[in-house]
Amino acid sequence: MSEQSARRFLLGMVAFWLPFGLITAFYPAVMDLFQTPEGVGAKTAFSNHVWMHGGFDILSICLLVFAISRTRLTSSTLRLVGVAALMPTIAIAWSLVATPYWNPMFIVAGTGCLAFGLGAFVVAAKL
Numbered sequence: 001m002s003e004q005s006a007r008r009f010l011l012g013m014v015a016f017w018l019p020f021g022l023i024t025a026f027y028p029a030v031m032d033l034f035q036t037p038e039g040v041g042a043k044t045a046f047s048n049h050v051w052m053h054g055g056f057d058i059l060s061i062c063l064l065v066f067a068i069s070r071t072r073l074t075s076s077t078l079r080l081v082g083v084a085a086l087m088p089t090i091a092i093a094w095s096l097v098a099t100p101y102w103n104p105m106f107i108v109a110g111t112g113c114l115a116f117g118l119g120a121f122v123v124a125a126k127l
Contacts, residue, residue: 001126003073009123010069013085013116014062020109021062025055034109039101075124082120089113 023030028051032040061084068077092110095102 001123003127006073006078006123006127007069009119010065010073010081013081013120014066014069016112016116017058017065018062021055021058023055024051025059026052028052028055034103034106035101036103039099039103042101073127075127078120078124078127082117082124085113085117085120089117 028048031051032043065081065084068081071077089110092102092106092113096104096106096110
């Protein structure tokens with residue numbers, strides 16, 4: 001696999017996460033789509049504040065992955081990006097299993113994160 005293909009993979013990751021970051025930072029009400037009625041009912045001004053922080057965290061990861069895509073790529077770098085992508089997968093899985101707040105639609109976001117996490121390891125192995 002070429003470095004150019006690896007760059008495209010990283011930019012795909014940014015494109016996947018960017019809408020989530022923008023939504024959670026600037027319009028967290030859209031995230032109600034992923035929540036159960038109990039989750040929506042538990043919303044407070046503080047939880048909207050936490051959404052905003054989470055959104056900016058996602059946006060910061062997007063910027064870092066974009067910056068990484070502009071450097072000389074190594075297998076180690078791509079594996080570390082893969083680990084970073086697996087972190088939200090773990091959080092989403094835990095939230096779905098251990099709390100009553102998330103509906104099954106949240107599996108889509110978790111599956112996307114898992115795919116990019118595992119994909120980064122595949123790309124790293126071929127680089």
